[in-house]
Amino acid sequence: AQTVTQSQPEMSVQEAETVTLSCTYDTSESNYYLFWYKQPPSRQMILVIRQEAYKQQNATENRFSVNFQKAAKSFSLKISDSQLGDTAMYFCAFIDNAGNMLTFGGGTRLMVKP
Amino acid sequence: GAVVSQHPSWVICKSGTSVKIECRSLDFQATTMFWYRQFPKQSLMLMATSNEGSKATYEQGVEKDKFLINHASLTLSTLTVTSAHPEDSSFYICSARDPGAGGDYEQYFGPGTRLTVT
Numbered sequence: 001a002q003t004v005t006q007s008q009p010e011m012s013v014q015e016a017e018t019v020t021l022s023c024t025y026d027t028s029e030s031n032y033y034l035f036w037y038k039q040p041p042s043r044q045m046i047l048v049i050r051q052e053a054y055k056q057q058n059a060t061e062n063r064f065s066v067n068f069q070k071a072a073k074s075f076s077l078k079i080s081d082s083q084l085g086d087t088a089m090y091f092c093a094f095i096d097n098a099g100n101m102l103t104f105g106g107g108t109r110l111m112v113k114p
Numbered sequence: 115g116a117v118v119s120q121h122p123s124w125v126i127c128k129s130g131t132s133v134k135i136e137c138r139s140l141d142f143q144a145t146t147m148f149w150y151r152q153f154p155k156q157s158l159m160l161m162a163t164s165n166e167g168s169k170a171t172y173e174q175g176v177e178k179d180k181f182l183i184n185h186a187s188l189t190l191s192t193l194t195v196t197s198a199h200p201e202d203s204s205f206y207i208c209s210a211r212d213p214g215a216g217g218d219y220e221q222y223f224g225p226g227t228r229l230t231v232t
Contacts, residue, residue: 033219043152043205045223091157095219102148102209102221104157 002027004094006105013082014113020067021077021108023092029053031097034068036077039107040088048090051075082112116142116212120224127198127231135193135227137208143188144210148221149181152205164191198231205229 013019092105170183209221
């Protein structure tokens, strides 16, 4: 079974600064997909960024980028130029190539301070 | 992007009654939908996988007789909490996979339903 671990329950960052959220996972699969989801106070799950394991290039979406280290099974999220609207719970998630089940990490609560 | 709706967004029911939550994919056909439960300040816990036209697959520890799931069409799945008790109070989230979106297996999430059992 796959597991996803987020070791930082809570983090805070000053507005306009950069913050990195950590995620590690465990799997015996060679091909899979990784995601970062944001859950703001509204509790709507929002996809932030995705990464296919077979791609070596790290995914980037505007101010959000990942550092994907396949050998280390690490998938961290970097948020640049943090904004107040980035305050939310962030979940790292894994799905295997069969797409059977999305496994979530425990989440990191990020607070962006003005 | 793909949109998933849930209804109701918030429901209060009395202990012993049943409540139904609907999950709809609005602009795509979802052969597979998922139901999650989320306690305050915790992660999402998968309850069951719902496949159109067949029985749902429940995760270990989830009572299938208590949480009835029906996926009668390609755009609608329902979760019925039967004989609800206060411990069933939680936030329930559905998601749907768009088979037409290619092989990335992204799931699109509904806005969630807050259930309070008094």
